[in-house]
Structure formats: C-alpha cells, structure tokens
Amino acid sequence: MNYNKIETIQKGGDGVATVKDVAKKAGVSVGTVSRYLNGAEIKEQNRIKIEEAISKLDFKLNPIARYLKTNRTHTIGVIIPTLSDIYATTIVRNLEKTLYDYGYNIIACDSWGSRELEMEKVQLLADRMVDGLILYPCNEDISYLKAINSRNIPVVIVDSAVNNYRCDQVLTDNSNAIYEAVRWLVNNNHKRIGIISASEELFTSRERVKGYYRALEDYRIEVDQELVKTLGYNVESGYQSMIQFLQMENPPTAVIASNYYTTIGTMKAIYDLNIAVPEQISIIGFDNLGLTGIIRPALTIIVQPMEEIGKEAAELLVRRIRGDYEGFPAVLRLKTELILRNSTAQI
Amino acid sequence: MNYNKIETIQKGGDGVATVKDVAKKAGVSVGTVSRYLNGAEIKEQNRIKIEEAISKLDFKLNPIARYLKTNRTHTIGVIIPTLSDIYATTIVRNLEKTLYDYGYNIIACDSWGSRELEMEKVQLLADRMVDGLILYPCNEDISYLKAINSRNIPVVIVDSAVNNYRCDQVLTDNSNAIYEAVRWLVNNNHKRIGIISASEELFTSRERVKGYYRALEDYRIEVDQELVKTLGYNVESGYQSMIQFLQMENPPTAVIASNYYTTIGTMKAIYDLNIAVPEQISIIGFDNLGLTGIIRPALTIIVQPMEEIGKEAAELLVRRIRGDYEGFPAVLRLKTELILRNSTAQI
DNA sequence: TTGTAGGCGTTATCAA
DNA sequence: TTGATAACGCCTACAA
Numbered sequence: 001m002n003y004n005k006i007e008t009i010q011k012g013g014d015g016v017a018t019v020k021d022v023a024k025k026a027g028v029s030v031g032t033v034s035r036y037l038n039g040a041e042i043k044e045q046n047r048i049k050i051e052e053a054i055s056k057l058d059f060k061l062n063p064i065a066r067y068l069k070t071n072r073t074h075t076i077g078v079i080i081p082t083l084s085d086i087y088a089t090t091i092v093r094n095l096e097k098t099l100y101d102y103g104y105n106i107i108a109c110d111s112w113g114s115r116e117l118e119m120e121k122v123q124l125l126a127d128r129m130v131d132g133l134i135l136y137p138c139n140e141d142i143s144y145l146k147a148i149n150s151r152n153i154p155v156v157i158v159d160s161a162v163n164n165y166r167c168d169q170v171l172t173d174n175s176n177a178i179y180e181a182v183r184w185l186v187n188n189n190h191k192r193i194g195i196i197s198a199s200e201e202l203f204t205s206r207e208r209v210k211g212y213y214r215a216l217e218d219y220r221i222e223v224d225q226e227l228v229k230t231l232g233y234n235v236e237s238g239y240q241s242m243i244q245f246l247q248m249e250n251p252p253t254a255v256i257a258s259n260y261y262t263t264i265g266t267m268k269a270i271y272d273l274n275i276a277v278p279e280q281i282s283i284i285g286f287d288n289l290g291l292t293g294i295i296r297p298a299l300t301i302i303v304q305p306m307e308e309i310g311k312e313a314a315e316l317l318v319r320r321i322r323g324d325y326e327g328f329p330a331v332l333r334l335k336t337e338l339i340l341r342n343s344t345a346q347i
Numbered sequence: 348m349n350y351n352k353i354e355t356i357q358k359g360g361d362g363v364a365t366v367k368d369v370a371k372k373a374g375v376s377v378g379t380v381s382r383y384l385n386g387a388e389i390k391e392q393n394r395i396k397i398e399e400a401i402s403k404l405d406f407k408l409n410p411i412a413r414y415l416k417t418n419r420t421h422t423i424g425v426i427i428p429t430l431s432d433i434y435a436t437t438i439v440r441n442l443e444k445t446l447y448d449y450g451y452n453i454i455a456c457d458s459w460g461s462r463e464l465e466m467e468k469v470q471l472l473a474d475r476m477v478d479g480l481i482l483y484p485c486n487e488d489i490s491y492l493k494a495i496n497s498r499n500i501p502v503v504i505v506d507s508a509v510n511n512y513r514c515d516q517v518l519t520d521n522s523n524a525i526y527e528a529v530r531w532l533v534n535n536n537h538k539r540i541g542i543i544s545a546s547e548e549l550f551t552s553r554e555r556v557k558g559y560y561r562a563l564e565d566y567r568i569e570v571d572q573e574l575v576k577t578l579g580y581n582v583e584s585g586y587q588s589m590i591q592f593l594q595m596e597n598p599p600t601a602v603i604a605s606n607y608y609t610t611i612g613t614m615k616a617i618y619d620l621n622i623a624v625p626e627q628i629s630i631i632g633f634d635n636l637g638l639t640g641i642i643r644p645a646l647t648i649i650v651q652p653m654e655e656i657g658k659e660a661a662e663l664l665v666r667r668i669r670g671d672y673e674g675f676p677a678v679l680r681l682k683t684e685l686i687l688r689n690s691t692a693q694i
Numbered sequence: 695t696t697g698t699a700g701g702c703g704t705t706a707t708c709a710a
Numbered sequence: 711t712t713g714a715t716a717a718c719g720c721c722t723a724c725a726a
Contacts, residue, residue, distance in 0.1 A: 065703035526717035
C-alpha cells in the first residue's frame with residue numbers, strides 16, 4: 001500500500017532534530033545547547049547561532065528523554081469515579097486549566113466507581129512516572145497508597161476526606177453547607193425539616209448529615225429519624241426518598257436534597273405527585289449545574305465552589321511537587337454558598 | 348523540617364530497582380532480563396530466578412525509559428472543547444475505557460472552545476510524544492495539523508467532520524437523525540415543523556438542517572424559513588428560539604430541538620409560557636443525558652450513540668497506531684435512535 | 695539461549 | 711562560559 005499520501009503528523013526517525021543536530025548546525029557543543037535550553041547564561045553570539053539552528057531544524061525538545069535525567073514528566077495523574085459526572089468533571093476542568101498554566105498535563109482516568117480499578121489505575125499512573133496525583137476516591141479508605149512505594153509522588157485528595165492516610169485534601173465544608181440551609185429554613189419557621197443524603201459510609205454524606213444534626217441541636221429542634229433519608233446519591237434514591245416523605249402522615253414542611261443527583265430525583269417526585277413548591281413544601285437543592293434553568297420554581301440551592309476546588313487542589317499539588325511542604329498535611333475546607341431563589345416559603 | 352513522617356508514594360533515586368538490579372540479583376545479564384520482560388523465550392531456571400528477583404525488589408519497568416528505544420509512549424492525547432460538557436465527556440469516558448483495555452492512557456485536554464488553545468494543545472501533545480490523537484475540534488478547519496510535522500501520529504476526529512485534512516472520522520449520522528424525526532412527525536400529520544439548530548458554520552448543525560430539508564422535500568412539504576432557527580447550541584439559544592416560535596402568528600405544530608442544550612432551553616421556554624405538551628405543541632428532543640428524568644412529559648428523543656462513538660474512535664486509532672491503514676481515511680457514520688415517549692401527538 | 699556493548703535524547707559533571 | 715563525556719533505564723544487535 002502506498003502511504004505517501006496519508007496525511008499524518010510526521011513523526012520520529014527521519015526528520016526529528018536532536019540537541020546534537022542543533023549543536024552541530026550551530027557549531028557549538030551539546031552542552032551549550034542544553035544550557036541554552038535550560039535558561040543558563042551563554043554568549044550572545046552563541047545564543048543567536050543556536051536560535052537560528054533551532055528554527056531552521058524545527059527542533060523540539062524531547063520531554064521524555066529529558067525525564068530520564070530530571071525525573072520529572074510534567075504530567076499529573078487524575079483519577080475520578082466518573083468522567084461523565086458533571087460535578088466531578090467541573091472540578092477536573094479547572095484542575096486541567098490551572099495545571100496547564102503551570103506547565104503540566106493531566107492524564108485522566110476513570111475509576112468507574114470501583115475501588116479495584118481505582119487502585120489499579122493509581123498503581124499504573126505511579127508506574128508511568130507522573131509527578132503528582134489528584135485523587136477523587138470512590139471510598140475513604142485509601143490506605144493502599146502506603147503500599148505503592150516504588151516512587152515518591154505527592155497526592156492531593158479532592159472532595160472526600162480520608163482518614164487512614166496522611167495527605168493533603170481539598171474539600172467542601174459539607175457540614176456547614178447543610179447547617180446554613182437548615183438555619184435559613186428555621187428562620188422561616190420550619191421545624192420539620194427533611195434531609196436526603198446517602199449512606200453513612202460515604203464521607204460527604206456523613207458530614208452533611210452531621211451539619212443537619214448540629215443545626216437542629218443549636219436551634220433546639222428534636223431530631224426525628226424519619227426525616228433523615230440515607231438511600232444514596234443518585235436520581236433514583238432522591239426520588240424514592242422524596243416519595244417516602246410525601247407519603248408520611250406528618251410530612252416535613254421543608255426538604256434539603258444534599259447532592260446534585262438527589263436534587264433531580266427530588267424534583268422528579270414533586271412533579272410526579274403534582275406538589276406545589278413552595279406552597280405545599282419548601283425545597284433546597286444542591287449544586288448549580290446543568291439543570292438549574294429547567295427546574296420550576298427556581299430552586300434555592302447550596303452551591304459548592306467547584307472551580308475553586310480544582311484550582312486550589314492544583315496549586316497545592318504544584319507546591320508539593322516543588323518541595324514546599326509547608327502546612328502538610330493541609331486540609332482545605334471550602335465554603336459553599338446558599339443562593340436564595342423561589343423554592344422555600346415562610347410558614 | 349522533618350519530612351520523614353510525610354506519607355507519600357515513594358519515588359525515584361533511593362529505592363527504585365532497575366533492570367540492571369534485577370539482573371544482578373538474579374545472577375543473569377540485563378539482556379536476559381530484558382528479553383524476559385518482552386516475552387522472549389529464556390531458560391526456565393533463569394525465568395524463575397528473574398521472577399524472584401523482580402518480586403523481591405518490587406521492580407517496575409520504567410515505561411518512559413523504554414520509550415526512548417521503542418518510540419511508543421502508550422499515551423493518547425484527547426482534546427475536547429469542554430471537559431464539563433456531558434455529551435463530550437460521555438464520549439471521553441468510553442474512549443478512556445476502551446483505550447485502557449488496549450493498554451493506553453489518555454492525556455485529556457480542554458480547548459475551552461478556542462481554536463488557538465486547541466492548536467496549542469495539539470502541538471504540545473504531539474511534542475510530548477503521544478502515540479495518537481483524538482480530536483473533537485471546535486471548528487471544522489483543522490488544516491493546521493498539516494504544519495505540525497515534527498512527528499507522525501495518527502489522528503481520529505470525533506463528532507465533527509472536517510474537510511481540509513485527510514484523516515479518520517467518527518461521526519453521528521446527523522442528517523439521518525433529523526430526517527427520521529421529521530418522518531415520525533409527518534406520519535403524525537404534522538406539516539409545520541420547526542427546527543432549532545445552531546449556525547451554518549457548525550458542521551453538525553449544517554448536517555442536521557440538511558436532514559430537515561431532505562425530509563421535507565421527500566414528503567413534499569414546502570420549506571418555511573421562519574421555522575428554521577439557527578441561533579446556537581446552548582440553553583439560551585434554545586430558549587430564545589422556542590419563544591420566537593411560540594410568539595409566531597402561525598406557530599409550528601411540532602418542534603425538533605437538535606442538541607442537548609437547546610432541548611433544555613426549549614423546555615424552559617415551554618414551562619415559562621405554560622404550554623401543554625403534546626396537546627398544544629409536539630416536541631422532539633436530543634440526547635438522552637442527565638435531565639431526561641426530570642422533564643415532563645417524558646420526551647420523545649433522538650439519541651446519539653455516544654458509547655459507540657468513543658469505542659469506535661478508540662479502536663480505529665489503535666488500528667492506525669499498529670500500522671493498519673486499511674480503508675484510510677475512514678468516515679464512520681453512526682446511527683442515532685429515535686426513542687418514542689410522550690411529547691408528540693397526532694394531529 | 696546468553697552476555698556484552700552501544701545507543702535512544704537529554705542533562706550534569708568536570709576540566710579547560 | 712564552554713566542550714567532552716558519563717550517566718539516566720531500557721532495548722537490541724552481535725558474538726559467543
């Protein structure tokens with residue numbers, strides 16, 4: 001077959017100039033070229049000759065060969081449970097942006113919510129010589145990281161706190177997020193407030209429920225366990241939880257859905273049962289993502305600072321890579337915002 | 348500062364075993380170890396000794412050093428306009444999965460919808476020695492790829508066709524997608540059918556409108572240009588388009604929203620103006636993503652095969668990397684599916 | 695089948 | 711400041 005006419009980005013072998021080629025063309029040694037490339041001072045005259053040679057040969061430094069000496073790949077591994085979860089990818093997007101500005105690329109891996117796959121991919125990334133790792137764990141047990149000891153790369157955990165491995169973490173202040181939501185409702189005279197959360201096994205869920213209890217305690221409202229639903233963090237569990245609330249003899253007057261997907265499920269239940277919001281029930285949702293435009297009435301909502309999470313995690317990681325371990329292990333707790341709209345009412 | 352207690356994945360220098368170390372420990376030469384690692388036949392006795400040594404030293408082959416000889420990084424660059432667009436990331440997710448199974452990792456880059464950034468990142472990935480590139484272009488002019496001639500890496504285009512660069516492409520059959528939707532509506536006696544698309548500059552948009560015209564022509568329905576809205580592919584343009592339709596003296600009896608975000612905008616307009624679907628107007632939406640559960644009534648919808656796009660693109664790329672250029676340049680056109688639900692009515 | 699030695703493209707060391 | 715040369719970790723002739 002004739003490959004001549006195939007348009008591809010030309011690669012390898014033939015045309016790629018090396019430092020050696022540049023040196024020869026410029027009439028200097030490879031050492032001088034290398035020093036030029038790394039920003040050391042060289043004679044003006046040589047600089048010009050080298051720059052000419054580079055431009056003529058269209059020389060590109062081979063970052064992978066460079067790695068052999070420097071031990072830096074300028075690549076960051078990112079592992080998240082779902083590349084198609086809009087909450088997670090919003091973080092990743094901002095990670096990518098910040099890291100790119102610092103000269104790093106990200107290798108993105110999807111763990112498909114499986115701890116096994118997460119471990120496998122962490123191992124693989126470590127072996128592939130990434131300079132650092134950002135991990136959005138499926139599960140708060142990441143003690144397996146201790147066993148991955150072939151290299152020494154900083155790890156920053158995002159979203160979920162972990163308790164059996166000392167490392168930097170960038171988290172939402174989940175407890176406070178719910179606390180503030182409850183406070184808003186209490187100030188509007190609500191006393192029966194329901195919360196839709198996930199299981200006790202999930203860190204974020206546990207923290208959010210904790211914020212709920214703390215607020216009730218502060219406002220001297222007795223806890224009714226019937227008002228705490230912990231079925232899961234997906235559309236279906238949100239839906240089921242809300243259906244259960246609405247079928248109670250004495251239903252809550254307000255409900256807080258404590259993540260994005262349960263918010264969708266909650267509203268789906270409201271629509272199905274034809275409930276008026278906020279006339280019959282007040283609702284507070286979570287995360288200002290894709291669907292906010294379409295929900296009626298406009299939801300009062302707890303918003304996580306996803307751009308900030310990505311940015312902070314990236315910057316922290318870069319600091320660690322550069323050897324700045326000040327404040328290690330850092331646990332950044334970023335505040336949420338409560339955006340008031342039309343889904344809650346005074347009673 | 349005392350770093351001893353910092354738990355990190357151990358790296359470099361100190362503890363990392365090399366092929367040489369394994370060879371020494373096993374009492375054989377590096378050549379033998381290397382051959383073992385690459386699957387060549389070696390003496391049983393040596394195999395055992397090598398495997399013992401590898402296990403004892405916790406040896407991991409350094410894939411980057413290997414690259415210097417083999418010229419393969421087993422890394423694929425992926426560039427998409429928005430890492431937080433659920434349509435795009437659903438493709439990426441399936442790309443990642445398939446490529447991972449073939450032993451490749453992806454470096455994900457977000458072009459933020461900017462052609463400049465896209466070019467910059469393509470260049471950078473090519474320089475970073477990826478083995479292949481998957482490009483979801485912001486724009487159908489990718490002729491700049493011709494100029495990136497430092498290497499020779501296969502490129503597969505996803506989603507949008509391109510016309511000034513010969514390469515493999517994996518696309519949705521956009522024209523047929525809309526054709527089938529129009530056909531369904533015509534069979535339900537609709538004659539005034541509106542379409543909400545993006546500008547003529549966008550490839551997918553142009554193709555979708557083409558399918559619309561082709562269907563009207565086949566069914567001998569005269570085209571009314573007022574029924575073709577090309578404001579853009581986002582929620583706001585979908586909203587505006589639908590508002591305009593609803594305010595016409597003689598509004599369409601059915602409307603096709605031709606992407607995910609315009610579908611959301613369309614329904615938002617419907618809710619705002621309190622229109623009954625399908626009693627007052629029939630609606631066909633696009634892409635079965637996140638919000639389908641929450642829209643009432645359940646939408647009849649055109650669904651793109653996003654899993655398949657990711658999988659096919661990945662497999663095609665791997666074939667090219669392996670040197671199989673059969674059928675180059677391949678243009679795969681994957682069919683959409685029309686899922687019938689409750690948002691269209693017979694008239 | 696095995697060992698030896700040279701090379702991949704870069705950086706780092708040491709004299710000059 | 712520069713040039714020559716030895717690494718970095720791996721693969722692969724080539725010779726044994």
